[in-house]
Amino acid sequence: MHAIGIDIGGTKIAGALVSESGEILRALKRPTPAGDPVAIVENVVELVQELRDGVAVIAAGVAAAGFVDATQSIVYYAPNINWRGEPFRDALMQLLPGLDITIDNDANAAGWAEYRFGAGRGATDMTLLTIGTGVGGAVIVDGNLLRGGFGAAGEIGHLRVVPGGLPCGCGQRGCIEQYGSGRSLLRYANEIADAGGIGLNLAAARESAGQLDGTIIAALIEDRDPGALAALRELGSWLGQASASIGAVLDPQLFVFGGGVAAAGELLLEPIREAFLAHLPARGFHPEPTFAVAELVNDAGVVGAADLARLHAERR
Amino acid sequence: MHAIGIDIGGTKIAGALVSESGEILRALKRPTPAGDPVAIVENVVELVQELRDGVAVIAAGVAAAGFVDATQSIVYYAPNINWRGEPFRDALMQLLPGLDITIDNDANAAGWAEYRFGAGRGATDMTLLTIGTGVGGAVIVDGNLLRGGFGAAGEIGHLRVVPGGLPCGCGQRGCIEQYGSGRSLLRYANEIADAGGIGLNLAAARESAGQLDGTIIAALIEDRDPGALAALRELGSWLGQASASIGAVLDPQLFVFGGGVAAAGELLLEPIREAFLAHLPARGFHPEPTFAVAELVNDAGVVGAADLARLHAERR
Missing domain, CATH: 3.30.420.40 (ATPase, nucleotide binding domain)
Incomplete structure (x- = not known):
């Protein structure tokens, strides 16, 4: 049966309907109402409702940056949600009766997705x-x-x-x-720009754009800039x-x-x-x-959250 | 059923017959024929034979310092045995037919013993x-x-x-x-002895014994020497x-x-x-x-090796 994965990021909430083999069948996105926990719960509930519409779904998994307790229920601390010690799972299960829900750390969800369906297959x-x-x-x-x-x-x-x-x-x-x-990479790039020599192109790019950012550095890496x-x-x-x-x-x-x-x-x-x-x-x-x-860069969070939720539901 | 644990240390080989609840029922010791792998195998075999004499034994586990492969069979590198990449398990099983044998890293065996029967119970x-x-x-x-x-x-x-x-x-x-x-502790103690002040008793003990060692430092710690x-x-x-x-x-x-x-x-x-x-x-x-x-300081190696061997035999 399919499962739903939700990934609450700092700027957007991504949601997907995910098959047992890790395929994304439907995908949705919304801006994160950052700092408003009630609005975040509402948005997650709405995303889940839209994604499950007309299909049988075994479970929904929600991934977020921060500490989640060992029972996958309580968010000890999540900077994007602005919650501390909140029973996130219970709040969602009350609004989505009959659906098994789990909470996971976003990096854990991404790692699980890579292990199951990406670069980690076979390890x-x-x-x-x-x-x-x-x-x-x-x-x-x-x-x-x-x-x-x-x-x-x-x-x-x-x-x-x-x-x-x-x-x-x-x-x-x-x-x-x-x-x-990524922030360290930016620091290194700025230091090299300051040093001159092989940093001349970095310095020129910084001069013309006002400041270096990830996109500029990525483009220079692609050009094999020393x-x-x-x-x-x-x-x-x-x-x-x-x-x-x-x-x-x-x-x-x-x-x-x-x-x-x-x-x-x-x-x-x-x-x-x-x-x-x-x-x-x-x-x-x-x-x-x-x-x-990694192979699933952008989708790892939703795919992993869905698969972890499925596993949790199957083990109950 | 009981199991046998063997711990090959740098100076002695310890062996014990261990019950399912981690109790030592018989214990034996021999000096390690350091650097002589053939003699070490012979000694381990003799210890196992003596320990199993007259009792039913499910398995024997051997712990040694060094890297052991994930199948608990091959010693990649063991400084006390002077072996590299040797199929230690096969060698022992040929000389002890009918007995399931596993090899483990000594610290892993000790950690398992603490978890099962010592300070780690309940975690x-x-x-x-x-x-x-x-x-x-x-x-x-x-x-x-x-x-x-x-x-x-x-x-x-x-x-x-x-x-x-x-x-x-x-x-x-x-x-x-x-x-x-322990070697670091000795270094710190020598540095403090050199520095004078609160190091006066350490310096005096060093002066009278020729050099500091673990026993001297332990005695001074017991006396609450600053x-x-x-x-x-x-x-x-x-x-x-x-x-x-x-x-x-x-x-x-x-x-x-x-x-x-x-x-x-x-x-x-x-x-x-x-x-x-x-x-x-x-x-x-x-x-x-x-x-x-830790609670099982001296016995942790043999108790853990025996219990890990028992688990391996039960899972076969």
Whole structure:
């Protein structure tokens, strides 16, 4: 039976009707009424009603940035919804009687989608890092999504890579999110633009546009601009170093990198692999993981949320 | 039915007949013929024969330091056995026909024992760090031992905590093993002895014994010597900082600390907790884990190896 996946982002709420094989059969979008939890619940309910219209649906899964408890019911903290400790699942189930509903962290939903239908097919142990404004993560162990004791596992963006390093939005310093995110790539690009030399094209692009942004850097990467590639290599190097530490703990067969910058493909994966091997403990003594970019970039959230909800309903 | 656990250490091979409830019914010990793999196999076989004499035994588990593959058969690398890529399980099964045998990493066996019969009872997600000469680790997720894609998960000692930090035996730099191990504690104690002030008793003990060792530091910790306590706090601080990073990835309910220094109990746990909270990302937004010292310190390896072997035999 089909399931519904909803992904509440900072600017839009995406919804999809998803088949058992991960295919999107219907897709809808609305702007996020940011900071208005009541309006968000209403919008989610309406999206679900539209998507289920005329079809049999087994369950609906909702993905959002933030901490979700281990029972997939309570949002401890979700910046996009502006909720703390709210029983989101109960609120939705009251408005959508008869439908099994689960809540999941958005990166976990994306990681599950990659594992089931994307770059992670065939692996049993996979780690996803999503490179967006921040760095999100999801961990698959032995074919299962790792939720952790309190439901907050996979917050890989807050692995510390530099003691006393750059301040992070989580209140700490030196998290990989400050060295391996889209925002970090922008910082590297600006630093290289300031330095002149290979940064001349970055500096010119900045001059003409007022400031650098992801689109400009992506275009320069596509043109193989040496400055933009140097910024990408610095990003990849940090992600590879973090992967070596993650590998020591989790030992995945496969690392998958998602988010906008994953469009750079091999140009991103090469420095990641290089730094991973250069920082791999006891290199040569055990098999090495593979590295891939995500396949379901834009749809991973809704597809994963739908599939996790289906699994939850089937296990009841 | 009972099972047998064997723990191959650097200096001794310990063996035990273990009941289903984790009780040790018989225990034997032999010196390790270090560097002689053939003699080690012979000794393990003889220990198993002696321990199973006259009782029904379902399986035997062998724990050793090093990497073991995900099928619990092959030792990729074991410093105490001096083996690389050896089919250890097959060799033992040929000499012990009819007995199901599994190989496990020693820290994984210890972690499993703590989870089943020790400090981890009742948890579903637990992380063990064993503080010995190095730092070992084991990860329990959702009631299962995390083996990883290649069998080498839980090598927490090689989580990097300082980029470009102290060199580690794994070939890298800055691993937590160089900041949170028994050897690190000794280094801190020597530094404090050199510094004078609260280090006066450490300096005097070093002067009279020729050099500091774990026994001297343990005795000074028991006497609440300010210098020895300062060294212990430095150790605990690093372990707490590493736990914050581990928590971001694994989100365990419980951290357990084993190894000789765990005898310090609350004196060790207090600085760990303090540093963990000081470095916890998004503190205040989700429940906090608890911290405990291991309960089965000396027997954890044999008890865990026996229980993991029993589980393997029952699942066949």
